[in-house]
Amino acid sequence: MISTAWGISFRAFDIGQLRIFFAFGVLQILNLIFISVFTLYQMLSVHTSLTLLALTPIFFMLLTTKIIMPRMAAFTRQNQEAVGLLTNRVTEAFTNIHVIQTNASERSFQRLIAQENDKVYATDMKVLMLRTLFFPLMSALTGLSQLVVLFYGGSLVVQNKISVGDILAFNIYLSYLAFPLTSIGIILSVYQRSKTALERLDPFFNETPESGSDAKILPFPNPNEVDIQDLHFTYPGSIHPVFMGLNLRIRKGEMLGVCGSVGSGKSTLFQILTRIYEPPVGTTYFEGKDVTTLDPITLRREIAYALQKVHLFSASIADNLSFGLIDRPSEEELARASRSAQILKEIESFPDKWDTQIGEKGLRLSGGQKQRLALARLFLRKPKILLLDDVLSAVDNITEARLIQEFRGIGCTMIINSHRGSVLE
Known part of the structure; x- marks a missing residue:
């Protein structure tokens, strides 16, 4: 790499x-x-x-x-x-x-x-x-x-x-x-x-673009249901398998909690679902369609994936919230998403509000503010599937409970990976 x-x-x-x-x-x-x-x-x-x-x-x-x-x-x-x-x-x-x-x-x-x-x-x-x-x-x-x-x-x-x-x-x-x-x-x-x-x-x-693969790109289904069948996966260059015969099925609107020790493959599962890592053919399906036959760019637009490590850009709050969206959201939409992410009051307290420059990697924000700002992106995406990779580690218990309630209100299929038992209850 x-x-x-x-x-x-x-x-x-x-x-x-x-x-x-x-x-x-x-x-x-x-x-x-x-x-x-x-x-x-x-x-x-x-x-x-x-x-x-x-x-x-x-x-x-x-x-x-x-x-x-x-x-x-x-x-x-x-x-x-x-x-x-x-x-x-x-x-x-x-x-x-x-x-x-x-x-x-x-x-x-x-x-x-x-x-x-x-x-x-x-x-x-x-x-x-x-x-x-x-x-x-x-x-x-x-x-x-x-x-x-x-x-x-x-x-x-x-x-x-x-x-x-x-x-x-x-x-x-x-x-x-x-x-x-x-x-x-x-x-x-x-x-x-x-x-x-x-x-x-x-x-x-010599790098081959993802969209330039030889796989046939099929019409994208509504990826509400996830079906994993006998998944075996090993990282490139490694001899130790991460998954050996994993089977998993999540129906539309269901919420699945994933818990495990460090290195057990929780984050790897999310990266396979979003085709960051390519799964073997015939193991991972969305609505019955093999994920390897779907366009990865279109797939990722339908799935909101909140990474364990927050990534923010040296830009304004509005620019960070709009990242990855085809159409720039209105101020009302930004406020609605920020309210759901429990960070609206703090944004409004800044002198420049939505135009506030947060610095490189969000240097001017606290750990909890960074995490909630990244979560606000998810509410703007309106995804079919929501993947949360231990994204509540920097918030207090009260904020955590409110965020979980907001996640449930989205109504999409959801997979949550967390070390906190309260998140998975």
Whole structure:
């Protein structure tokens, strides 16, 4: 699984390398081809053997490139991997700043970041050392071509085989070739970085969108009834099964409470019902329709799934409540849903009310406020099936009782997972 930090690294660094190659590298390649063809034609028209001899250093240039490029490729990959690790470490520091502070671990985390930074520096220096050797060598070989023209061309002038004007023309043509030939090193360096970046981005490009599956998408039924038959499920890459022959049937409007120890598969059941994890064919049904034949996007619009961990966005309260809805709800609808979630009075007490900015991940709200704001989304969704994954852990007993009463009033099929016995009674 690709972490958020790796995604940031790919976006900021690898895509940047591809942009440089296509904006600068491709232009330089076209420039090199055009100038080389034009100049070589003019040089050959003056004297063939002098042209071939003047181009001899270029073959050494190609040989040097063949030797150096594999090493540069390896060092470039190491450098970009090190940048990804550093980005991951820095992102962890920002997202877990409170954990670091409460454990007084600032200095130890600084050391970890410094270690990752040293790796970036070390790998970057390896790349720079090769480039430092490569580019002057390209310039030296280009200068060697000019020396060949002066010495061999001078002997041809003495023998009256070519004129001094031809030597002058040759030097002008070589000066035309000088920058394109010298820039070969830059082009190859940019190409190597972009090639490595493309290889690292390959997992993103090879991901198949959910809606692009080969499954036949059937007309979506009213998913009021859930039927699970002999479900066996194991997480990808694991050898320990989560479910072994699970059978479950929930009729329209029924409410089911799920209780179990940590790791018993309570949350996994919800993720299978919403096709976050794909169940085996012929095991999970809505109204008699196999869930694997249903469009996952349409399915999730009909099912409201409240996650155990609350996820809020750095936006206004109204924007967070409207998230995932096709049509933006009116203020009256927002108020009705917030009242059901037992948070309306607190929203109205804020100076900006619905326009209140809650900060990154709801930083300006308490744990209970975050949880109830997330629950208000569910009341706006008007779902056919409601999945509640231990969503009442941060509210008091009185608020819990009111919320359960509101859930019962929705009238939809409901599955509740909780560690609290009072919720499941």
